[in-house]
Amino acid sequence: MARTAVPGRLTWRVATLTKVADETPTARTLTFDVPGWPGHLPGQHVDVRLTAEDGYSTQRSYSIAEPADGEHVVLTIQEVADGEVSPYLTRALPVGGQVELRGPVGGWFVWRDAEPAPVLLVAGGSGIVPLAAMLRARAAAGSRVPLRLLYSVRSPAERFYADELRGAATGGVDITYFYTREAPPDDPRGAKRIGLADLNTHAWPADFEPSCFVCGPTGFVETVADTLIALGHDPRRVRTERFGPSG
Amino acid sequence: MAIVTPGFFGKRRGAADRLPPGQYLADDFPVLTAGPTPVVHTEDWEFTLTNEVGERHTWNWRELQALPAETPTVDIHCVTKWSKLDTAWRGVSLDELFADVDTAADYAMVHSYGGYTTNLPLEDLLDGQAWIAYEYDGEELLAQHGGPARLLVPHLYFWKSAKWVRDIELMVTDEPGFWESLGYHDYGDPWLEQRYQGD
Numbered sequence: 347m348a349r350t351a352v353p354g355r356l357t358w359r360v361a362t363l364t365k366v367a368d369e370t371p372t373a374r375t376l377t378f379d380v381p382g383w384p385g386h387l388p389g390q391h392v393d394v395r396l397t398a399e400d401g402y403s404t405q406r407s408y409s410i411a412e413p414a415d416g417e418h419v420v421l422t423i424q425e426v427a428d429g430e431v432s433p434y435l436t437r438a439l440p441v442g443g444q445v446e447l448r449g450p451v452g453g454w455f456v457w458r459d460a461e462p463a464p465v466l467l468v469a470g471g472s473g474i475v476p477l478a479a480m481l482r483a484r485a486a487a488g489s490r491v492p493l494r495l496l497y498s499v500r501s502p503a504e505r506f507y508a509d510e511l512r513g514a515a516t517g518g519v520d521i522t523y524f525y526t527r528e529a530p531p532d533d534p535r536g537a538k539r540i541g542l543a544d545l546n547t548h549a550w551p552a553d554f555e556p557s558c559f560v561c562g563p564t565g566f567v568e569t570v571a572d573t574l575i576a577l578g579h580d581p582r583r584v585r586t587e588r589f590g591p592s593g
Numbered sequence: 594m595a596i597v598t599p600g601f602f603g604k605r606r607g608a609a610d611r612l613p614p615g616q617y618l619a620d621d622f623p624v625l626t627a628g629p630t631p632v633v634h635t636e637d638w639e640f641t642l643t644n645e646v647g648e649r650h651t652w653n654w655r656e657l658q659a660l661p662a663e664t665p666t667v668d669i670h671c672v673t674k675w676s677k678l679d680t681a682w683r684g685v686s687l688d689e690l691f692a693d694v695d696t697a698a699d700y701a702m703v704h705s706y707g708g709y710t711t712n713l714p715l716e717d718l719l720d721g722q723a724w725i726a727y728e729y730d731g732e733e734l735l736a737q738h739g740g741p742a743r744l745l746v747p748h749l750y751f752w753k754s755a756k757w758v759r760d761i762e763l764m765v766t767d768e769p770g771f772w773e774s775l776g777y778h779d780y781g782d783p784w785l786e787q788r789y790q791g792d
Contacts, residue, residue, distance in 0.1 A: 355791025397595040405615040430604040453775035564624045571629035581629045588624050
């Protein structure tokens with residue numbers, strides 16, 4: 347049985363918002379300063395706790411968007427219409443504002459830069475966030491492992507990190523977009539959901555034994571993971587993270 | 594010691610006395626799974642209980658269906674924060690399956706088709722607290738929710754309710770399962786908010 351080191355207790359820490367950047371009209375990247383942050387691996391997430399003045403509190407989990415960098419924790423949060431927490435974080439929380447945060451959480455959906463296998467990242471919508479952390483970690487580590495990112499998104503306007511990803515697609519990194527609702531006019535594929543032909547053409551062949559990471563809404567992840575297995579990928583090499591609406 | 598976040602009011606949705614700390618009400622049924630959904634056909638399905646000296650009790654799908662069924666309606670709590678109230682299941686109580694199992698073990702390791710594991714004390718599987726469930730909300734259990742059959746242990750966080758359950762192995766000493774080896778709590782009582790190791 348696989349065993350890993352027992353991490354210490356995950357304590358709640360005060361996180362101060364130091365920087366915000368809009369990714370799309372409904373998604374925002376938040377950089378927090380978290381004194382005592384122990385660091386994290388790309389793919390891990392944090393729990394965020396908000397407490398109202400009358401003591402009511404609630405928690406949500408959000409993926410970390412960037413590799414470990416001292417006491418900074420960077421989250422990209424998609425606003426869920428009528429949600430409880432995400433509209434506050436994407437619209438209301440000001441720079442200098444504080445929330446509580448604990449983590450890092452999750453030791454399975456992680457990529458380690460010492461792994462020699464080629465990497466396949468398949469993102470659906472805001473599922474790009476933990477995969478972007480892996481892509482960025484590869485660059486930060488100077489890793490040469492071949493990496494392909496397949497990014498399914500509704501329209502060009504809804505892409506996260508668009509400028510950065512344009513620059514990242516060099517030196518062993520391939521990035522392909524799959525538009526589901528509205529494609530640019532010069533995209534011969536048009537707009538449709540990702541399918542067998544897309545993965546057969548753009549994913550690594552199963553013979554290459556890539557480490558596969560699939561993140562997105564439940565239906566997307568089910569489809570992509572099932573298709574990868576149909577294409578011959580070993581289920582043990584396909585790691586998934588599914589999310590439903592999480593307001 | 595919680596800090597107050599100015600301008601945050603929250604959306605209280607009632608039923609607060611039925612929500613463990615840190616949980617919120619979900620209307621849908623989110624899915625948390627570490628990998629692909631395994632395909633398990635009922636004609637190939639088997640469920641085995643193995644005691645600490647290796648004696649095996651095995652049921653095939655037809656034999657499971659022939660056992661007396663119960664229809665628990667329970668609240669479920671996922672460690673990813675969602676809770677769902679009054680979920681309706683149909684399945685066989687583990688008391689029924691353990692009736693002829695001779696054991697002095699205190700712990701159980703649950704194994705799933707696809708390789709997932711989770712550990713829990715044997716006493717948490719007995720006395721009307723756990724089922725092998727094969728229907729949800731009056732329909733056969735969908736594969737993405739653990740069909741054809743999953744463990745249902747609603748008083749613990751839902752990762753203990755292993756999907757695609759294949760066997761339960763009794764153990765004299767406790768061993769960590771999949772998530773328990775990856776930083777999650779060994780026991781996972783939602784009312785004590787035992788999400789992660791050390792909680």
